[in-house]
Amino acid sequence: MYFCAVIFGTKWCVSIDTKSNQLRAKLMDNNITDRMEKVHYRNLPSTLSFLWLALVLTFSVSQTTLATTVVLPAQAVDTAAGEALFKANCAACHKLYKKATGPALFQVGDKYSKEWLYKWIVNSQDLVKSGDAQAVAVFEANNGAVMTAFPQLSTADIDNILAYTYTPQKAPTVPTADVTAVPTTGGGLSNDIILVALALVFLLLVIMLFLVNRTLRHIAEANGVVVEETEKRTPIWKAFIQNQFLVLVAAIFLLLSGAYFAYGWMMQVGVDQGYAPVQPIHYSHRIHAGSNQIDCNYCHSSARRSKHSGIPSLNVCMNCHKSIAEVAPETLAEGQEFGVDYNNEIKKLYTAVGWDEASQAYTGKTEPVKWVRIHNLPDFVYFNHSQHVTVAGQQCQTCHGPVQEMEIMSQFAPLTMGWCITCHRETNVQVEDNAYYDKIHEELSKKYGVDKLTAAQMGGLECGKCHY
Amino acid sequence: MKTITNMKNSFRIAFVIVASIVMVSCFDSSKPNYQYMPNMYKPVSYETYGEYEIFPGGLEAMLPAEGTIPRGWQPYDYPNTTEGLNLAKAELINPLMVTDKSLANGKQLYDIYCALCHGVNGDGQGILVQREKILGIPSYADPGRLITPGGIYHVQMYGLNSMGSYASQTNELERWQIAQHVMNLKATLEGTPLLAPQSTVPTETVNMDTASGNAVAEH
Numbered sequence: 001m002y003f004c005a006v007i008f009g010t011k012w013c014v015s016i017d018t019k020s021n022q023l024r025a026k027l028m029d030n031n032i033t034d035r036m037e038k039v040h041y042r043n044l045p046s047t048l049s050f051l052w053l054a055l056v057l058t059f060s061v062s063q064t065t066l067a068t069t070v071v072l073p074a075q076a077v078d079t080a081a082g083e084a085l086f087k088a089n090c091a092a093c094h095k096l097y098k099k100a101t102g103p104a105l106f107q108v109g110d111k112y113s114k115e116w117l118y119k120w121i122v123n124s125q126d127l128v129k130s131g132d133a134q135a136v137a138v139f140e141a142n143n144g145a146v147m148t149a150f151p152q153l154s155t156a157d158i159d160n161i162l163a164y165t166y167t168p169q170k171a172p173t174v175p176t177a178d179v180t181a182v183p184t185t186g187g188g189l190s191n192d193i194i195l196v197a198l199a200l201v202f203l204l205l206v207i208m209l210f211l212v213n214r215t216l217r218h219i220a221e222a223n224g225v226v227v228e229e230t231e232k233r234t235p236i237w238k239a240f241i242q243n244q245f246l247v248l249v250a251a252i253f254l255l256l257s258g259a260y261f262a263y264g265w266m267m268q269v270g271v272d273q274g275y276a277p278v279q280p281i282h283y284s285h286r287i288h289a290g291s292n293q294i295d296c297n298y299c300h301s302s303a304r305r306s307k308h309s310g311i312p313s314l315n316v317c318m319n320c321h322k323s324i325a326e327v328a329p330e331t332l333a334e335g336q337e338f339g340v341d342y343n344n345e346i347k348k349l350y351t352a353v354g355w356d357e358a359s360q361a362y363t364g365k366t367e368p369v370k371w372v373r374i375h376n377l378p379d380f381v382y383f384n385h386s387q388h389v390t391v392a393g394q395q396c397q398t399c400h401g402p403v404q405e406m407e408i409m410s411q412f413a414p415l416t417m418g419w420c421i422t423c424h425r426e427t428n429v430q431v432e433d434n435a436y437y438d439k440i441h442e443e444l445s446k447k448y449g450v451d452k453l454t455a456a457q458m459g460g461l462e463c464g465k466c467h468y
Numbered sequence: 469m470k471t472i473t474n475m476k477n478s479f480r481i482a483f484v485i486v487a488s489i490v491m492v493s494c495f496d497s498s499k500p501n502y503q504y505m506p507n508m509y510k511p512v513s514y515e516t517y518g519e520y521e522i523f524p525g526g527l528e529a530m531l532p533a534e535g536t537i538p539r540g541w542q543p544y545d546y547p548n549t550t551e552g553l554n555l556a557k558a559e560l561i562n563p564l565m566v567t568d569k570s571l572a573n574g575k576q577l578y579d580i581y582c583a584l585c586h587g588v589n590g591d592g593q594g595i596l597v598q599r600e601k602i603l604g605i606p607s608y609a610d611p612g613r614l615i616t617p618g619g620i621y622h623v624q625m626y627g628l629n630s631m632g633s634y635a636s637q638t639n640e641l642e643r644w645q646i647a648q649h650v651m652n653l654k655a656t657l658e659g660t661p662l663l664a665p666q667s668t669v670p671t672e673t674v675n676m677d678t679a680s681g682n683a684v685a686e687h
Contacts, residue, residue, distance in 0.1 A: 092604030319632030
């Protein structure tokens with residue numbers, strides 16, 4: 001059964017195959033198919049889907065059971081679909097304008113014949129093994145890296161991908177230029193200027209008052225008015241000294257408040273709360289653990305099973321940064337607020353591990369990155385991460401604060417003995433599902449007459465547990 | 469006379485104010501605080517992540533000496549080449565028994581280390597892919613890929629092209645647990661039956677001691 005119509009200057013025929021319940025829309029216009037051999041026919045898909053919506057709406061009323069597929073004309077090339085396919089299948093190894101694991105694919109269709117490309121992409125290894133000269137040459141030029149086979153891709157899919165590879169490169173994003181232009185202390189500078197200006201205004205006001213006062217006196221003198229001198233009284237401080245009670249009270253008050261402040265000051269000696277040193281690479285937990293939700297254990301992988309959490313070695317960074325050489329423009333713009341060029345920081349990482357972007361290989365020349373250690377307990381205290389993270393099931397954030405919001409890492413907790421003890425008094429031990437605790441839990445809960453035990457009741461206050 | 473005392477007073481007041489401002493602003497968050505008699509704070513031994521001139525590069529954090537073998541480590545003989553990968557895919561089998569515990573551990577570890585790229589379901593749609601930071605992560609159900617436990621282990625050990633190695637973050641036991649979970653994800657995606665956990669009674673031949681690391685006992 002056929003319906004035909006002319007819509008948007010194109011003749012459309014819809015066939016309904018009643019046996020398979022399929023509906024096919026066919027394009028009958030010649031000049032369109034002509035144009036479609038070129039890649040540029042980009043808005044076709046949207047027009048098509050629009051029409052399709054109209055069709056479906058029409059037919060769904062009368063024939064609700066119709067199963068529905070549109071078969072596009074064979075020559076139609078769809079760059080949007082190509083982009084999706086490229087991102088899903090090829091982007092792990094290919095970039096358009098830069099070498100990655102495989103060569104850059106920009107305009108690769110000009111290098112080889114269509115037929116060759118179909119065969120190569122569906123199964124490159126077969127082609128290499130069959131001795132095809134071009135295939136062997138590419139394979140060897142890339143040190144025998146193997147490209148995955150894609151038997152699931154049809155020739156139409158491949159056409160779409162190839163069409164996508166003709167997308168011209170976008171001009172470099174604007175923020176890049178800005179970063180170099182804006183001085184890094186921009187925000188601070190304008191604040192300073194405002195402060196200085198305010199101070200000047202204030203000074204001017206004082207001088208003016210002084211001058212006004214003087215002129216007034218002059219005028220008074222000239223007019224013969226005698227300015228009355230205030231009569232001599234005992235100055236207030238003398239009166240104060242003469243009143244012994246007041247002196248006593250004041251002395252006690254001063255001593256007490258002095259002691260209070262002195263105590264406060266002494267208690268913070270050796271406490272590094274808020275310590276946030278400048279690190280050799282501006283590494284942001286906000287971006288990694290916050291926006292990209294990378295699990296803390298991904299990098300601090302020994303927290304699960306050993307005393308120290310560990311700072312990740314650079315090979316861990318390269319697991320992702322082999323693919324991420326530059327941050328997205330939005331991220332770069334965020335960086336300007338902090339006065340850093342994120343891309344530059346990633347370059348520092350590359351220099352340190354000795355990664356050469358152009359050849360996508362390690363040069364073997366490395367430099368250590370000297371991260372400045374922030375949390376550091378004195379030598380006489382024993383603290384074990386796995387006990388708290390794995391056994392006690394504590395969140396990193398309980399002790400380290402909202403790390404996923406920190407652009408620059410800082411120490412959140414005071415790390416004093418009082419801090420440890422308070423938590424041991426308040427936090428329950430996780431005894432469930434831990435056969436190790438079965439017996440002691442039973443005995444101790446009988447002894448203390450409680451159902452849940454705090455870490456303190458388990459012995460978390462014994463000096464020897466933390467001091468050795 | 470009086471003016472002079474007044475002057476003195478205001479000097480004193482100014483001095484106190486300036487001094488307290490100095491004391492407050494002296495706290496510079498980019499430097500550690502003072503310590504009182506830190507004799508027992510500073511370790512005698514070289515401290516984790518300390519900087520000492522004696523080490524090459526000045527850092528205590530170094531790679532282990534060449535040829536170091538961690539406790540419980542088992543040699544892995546397949547080379548880091550395409551042939552090695554294919555061989556591992558063909559013949560390397562998971563020595564670990566399937567138990568509820570090993571599957572649960574596998575899932576937990578997978579969610580930490582792999583899900584951010586491969587997705588919690590293994591469909592290649594992890595958070596980094598969704599945010600378009602890293603692209604082209606394969607689904608485990610891709611028909612062009614042969615996913616076997618041996619292959620999964622091999623890839624974790626050495627990495628593959630733009631995927632890195634996970635050998636420094638996980639130990640042998642954990643890598644096999646992850647491999648079990650990945651096989652389950654693949655089965656779920658393809659709609660084939662999952663691995664069936666054997667009895668949870670600890671008849672396992674595998675040493676579960678994750679703290680000291682790597683022991684996977686021989687069968």
